[in-house]
Each structure stands twice: as structure tokens, then as C-alpha cells.
Amino acid sequence: MELGGVRDMRIEDVDVDVELEDAELVEDNEVEQPPKKNDGAEPKPSTSRHRHHHPRQVVEREGRERAAPSEKRVSSKERRERKESSSDSSNDTLGASNFEELRVLEHNRTIGEFDWWGLSSKRDWVRIGKGGYGCVYKAKWYGKTVAIKEARVNSKGSAKRALEREVEHLSKIHHPNVIHIFGWFSRKNAMYLVMEYVPHCLRDDWTASRVDMLRIMLQVARSLFFLHRKGIVHRDIKTRNIxxxxxxxVAKLIDFGLAASIHSPTKELMRKVGTKKYRAPEVNGTTIQGFGVDIYSYGAMLLRICNDFSDMSTDYSHVTKILQPLATSCLDPNPRNRPTSYEILKYLHDCLHRNMSMKEPFINSMVQELKENCLGLGRAVALREDPDFPQLKKSKTVL
Structure with missing residues (x-):
């Protein structure tokens, strides 16, 4: 019999029972039964007909039985590797499954273009903070430690809008006392902002006791002065954002998610935003806000720092005697009576015996502009008609 004719064989040629397939099915599903007691009787000879299987079928079946366990192990290993590789690709390629999709992603990137190829996988990111709009992670970007702010798209979309607002302002601001951003990117249902990593926060008592507080507050005032000259109101000044x-x-001002330009629509400048403990009285939902809200929040932050220093065992009287009167002037209920960011900066420069040399014509015009925008775009009519600020009606100074 030739091997080439095995496929054309009939069952009768090898004397196999016609119920071979059913028999194999029964044998595969057999469960080993415990031996029955014989009670001394001789075993009866089996009357079942001996079933002959074709040699090739026997070999194939034995081969399948031997190979099944190893194939199962290999398949599970392959599944794990496939899952890990897909996870890596989703993190490193923003969910693109091939190079064509990557090219589309590259083509569609607009402002804040970011080279995310060197960014570490998300499973290696370390969460270092959490806020109302999302989480902040510490990661690696081409070996450099960076901070990544994540904004998940919620039902109202406020998280994404806040991060977009932050990108809009920080992409135009370059100052040593303002956090620097490297770019942003979107992936699936989240948006990510990549910025420099700054390890300490002024909210921590340990950090507050280690820094030179007068110089740190001078640097914060310098960043406010820079923002106000550009017409930007931060609207969330507090120790947590320093x-x-x-x-x-070196101090770094962070979190521009609530920032606004003084040229923004009136509705935006009337929003009731900011942390309640640091919020100015004119942030009431009916008054147009200006630079004065940052000055009030700055004063509330100074007052908290002075109170914390008074509870410490170390003597910080040389700091509090300078910051206390400044905090009092910044917390004036009338925004018109509060100092401007330039006046705060000049006061701290004088206290630290530093010469702040600036051209007189520039100072006069700048201070006038800061005063005009202390409360809402310099709108004199709105100020005079505001019942919450009766002192403004008596003021002879024209905004």
C-alpha cells in the first residue's frame, strides 16, 4: 500500500469500526473509575470487539496530546507579551497602531507641539499631586525629569478648557519665576501638559522654614508684576501654587487654569473663581475683576505665612515685621486702595536693600496703567456705580 494513497483509504480497508468517531469521542471524555471489588470471581473475558486504529491517526493523536500543554503555555506567554507590547505602543505612540496613524497624529498637532517620542511609558509615571481637574505626574523625557499635568474630559469639559487656558497663557510667558512648559499633547480622552519639574511647594511647612521668605516673596511679586504688565490676571494666588x-x-508660579486677560469678555471677568480663603471681596459674580484680585490673594498668602511663622519655635520676627504691614495694605476691601504689583516689588526691594533702578517715564505710565486696571478694564462708570465700594464714589482720581 502506497503512502500517497492514505487520504483515499476507506474505513473498511483497515478494519476499523464504523463507529470510530463516536468511540474516539467517548474515549476522550472518559473519566477514570475506581476498580470494583471482584469478590473472588474470575474476571470475565471482554466480548467487545478490538478496535484497530490507523497508524497515522494514532501518531497524530499522540502528537496532539503531547503538544497540547506546551502549546497552551506558549499561547499564554504570547498573550502576555502581546498585551505588554500593545501597552507600550499605546503609551509611546499615543494609541496609533501603525506608522500611517502616527503621521496623521504628527500632521494634526498645532500649538504647543511636543516631541513625545522621548517620553517614558505612562506605567512608569509617578503621581505627585491631584487637583480638581486631574492629576500631576513625575516622568522622564529623554532622561530629564518633567512634570505632566493630566486633564480628563469630564461631563462638562471644564478640565480640558482649564488646561487649554493654561497652555494659551504659558506658551506666551517666559519668566524665571513662572513655570516653564515644554508642550502638550492629547491622547484618547485626556490632554497632557508637559512642564519643568519643581520639587518643593511653599504650602509645606518644611519648605517654608528652609527658604529665604523675603526673597521668595519678592520673586512672586516679580512674577505678578510681569503678568500684570502683559495684561494677565492669575486669579488663584496661594501658597499651594508657589x-x-x-x-x-527660586520660586515658580504655577497653575494658570483660572487665569484671564483683562481684554477677555465681561462674562469671563465676572466669574466667581479662586480659592475661597484667598478670594477678594469683589469676586462676587457681579463685579468685573482686575489686577486687584491678585493683590488681595497675595496679601492673604502673606498673612497666612506670618501666622504660621508665629506658631514656630524659630524666631521669624525679622520677616513678619516686613510682611505684616504689606499684607494689611494688600487686604484692603477697596481694590483702588491696594498697592500695585510694582509698588509691592519696590517695597520689598527697599527692605532687602536692593537698588531697583527703572526709568521714571516708564514707571509713571506703568503705575497709572496698573491703577486703572485694579478693577475691571479701568471702567470708571462701573466703579462709581458699584454699591459694594462706596469709597470709589468719593474718589477724585479719574480712572
């Missing part, structure tokens, strides 16, 4: 570098020498 980060300090690893050497405790």
Missing part, C-alpha cells in the same frame, strides 16, 4: 526649586532659592 513651587520652589531643589536648592530652595
Amino acid at each position: 513651587c520652589v526649586t531643589a536648592d530652595y532659592k
